[in-house]
Amino acid sequence: MSEQLLVDLGLLSLIAALAIAVIEVRSLFGAAMLAGIYSLVMALEWTTLHAVDVAFTEAAVGAGISTVLLIGALVHVGRDEKKPRRRVDLRGLVVVGITGAFLVYGTLDMPAFGDPQAPVHTHRAVRLVEQQVGKLPGGPGERHAAVENAADTAFEPTSVVGSDPLDLVDDFAGHVPNMVTSVLATYRGYDTMFETVVILIAGMSMMLLLQRRRKDVR
Amino acid sequence: MSLFATHANYWFAILIMMIGLYGIIAKRNLIKQAIALGIFQTGIFLFYVSMAVINGGTVPVWFLDEAGKKYAGPYDNPLPHCLMLTAIVVSVSVFAVAIAIIVNIKHAYGTIEEDEILNLEAEAAAGSEA
């Protein structure tokens, strides 16, 4: 077992323990704080798995916005949960255990963790990493390929930040260094656009749901 | 490598999913259920991002090594990262709207415990029929 796997499993055990604590603690204020800690430890786990964009978003969203939202809600709602009748819900445990067993059985023929020959790494992802999707002859980006073959794209800084010599001069030739943002904005551009619309709808829903009805307005 | 070492990330992701699912099923407080839904979604993100890891791979951002050339070694797969970014932001939107609805339930019923709300609804239905 390599060191990375040990760190990974240690963090995951901590995350599982925190998840159980968040569910079981009776004080809702404690649950809000523990949920913030859970998000921060989850951000550490993403960094261990080399997913830095996801870690950034999880830390900002989970430890920032979710905690503020929960504490704002607790002002309206009250700080403590009612004492449950039974400590452990047996029917819930049975349902969850059966579902978990089926899911574990389903993962038994998945490729090994980190296998470079897994199917997810060998088909479309290779062309995504090289940012060649749509740029091959016959595809929708045939204009791109025709211009890039004209050998005038060798050493050009292609960032919009500027063409100052101190910028990163590279031979990326029309592509951007951050592959995740490139996939997000080009290959999955429709997803990102409608995700922005989803956030907009969430904001509008909050405005509509939490409007204060002023007593002097009909 | 043992079966545990090659599949441990997936099993931990399933464990976290099941903890969240138990919270949704077994807890009566609506805010606890909303937090447990968030934990369930986190388990799913862990599952996808674990699929994107490559042994010896690095962060999916191009960089230049010491010779000034683009590092050609294996980069981690960027596609699951991108999908999970979208999913995290959608999850916080769902959480925000859920909290707004729970605050409105509190103002309407006076409580956010599920069994008390169901009792109040049953009494109101019985009272309107009688």
Add this chain to the structure above:
Amino acid sequence: MKEQLVLRVVAKCLIPPILIFGCYIITHGELSPGGGFQGGIVLASAFILHALIHGRATLHQAFPRNLWATIATIGALIFAGVGTYSLLRGGQFLDYGWIVPSHPAKGEPWGMTLVEYGVGLTVCSVMVLIYDMISEPAEDDPTVDEDSA
């Protein structure tokens, strides 16, 4: 909370760097880890910090609620507008190659940066809006003085 000296001074020192850092994350989203969502939330946290320290009334004086709603929709329209611009130039929707027609490979970073700014604006304004709506005092809360809330 504006009577607390330490909180006020630290917030005064921190809010401009937070705003600059948020814009940095959005702009450098294509060069380093970052992007529209992360930068938008960091930008929103600066406004939320100001509202926490100096009260929501000062935030409403400078940025009323309808302004945030307008900025959110403008952000989504920037995204759709970039796509429609390349549609009007004769290409496909959201094909960034048509933004600089002479050199399609240069259009890609331009398109991505514009789109990330649109996303960042929407996320920032929606997060501030969410905070503003959830921290409104309850209708019958006697302990809150409405004018200084």
